[in-house]
Amino acid sequence: MWKFYAILPAFFAAATAILAKIRIKGVNGNLATAIRTVVILFLTWGTVLASGAVQ
Template identity: 50%
Template sequence: MGTSNSWFYWACLSAIFAAFTAIFAKIGIRNVDSDFATLIRTAIILVVLIGFVSFAGKMSNPATLPAKTWLFLILSGLATGASWVCYFRALQIGDASKVAPVDKMSLVFVAIFAFVFLEERPSSQEWLGIVLVSAGVLVLASKR
């Protein structure tokens, strides 16, 4: 796979790891508060990422980042934290096979927000795919 398609490889790996996240989290939060479980998960992620970035030699001085970069990384971090808290709460009270598909509605929202804020213009075929994903999520979430 060429570099122009390497994003697809990483996105597929992300999807696989996200699926394991749902399964492992559902099992792991059986006897613990979902917010506390999110804290533990976040601490583990922090330690792993510090090790990864250090080992890969990618550590740099955060003070050299522009203010706009800081602002949007902070906003992204806050959104991620809110997403994780909501996701773990939903997993604790709902079926993983229902929660995970609804969580993937994020791709529909990304397409809409990218259209509004980033001026991305999906093709008619891509909009059709987004509508089909929405329909699929609704079908999966409503199963009895």
């Protein structure tokens, strides 16, 4: 199970990099950063909920 948790940060970093590369055209840089942050927030909470850490 620890290997899964070790891979998750790499996945999140890759997801952030991919979203940064997409560069939503015509969107303010601050808004694009906020969108990436919200996506990472959802992924992180998904991991927390899937692991059963919230009771």
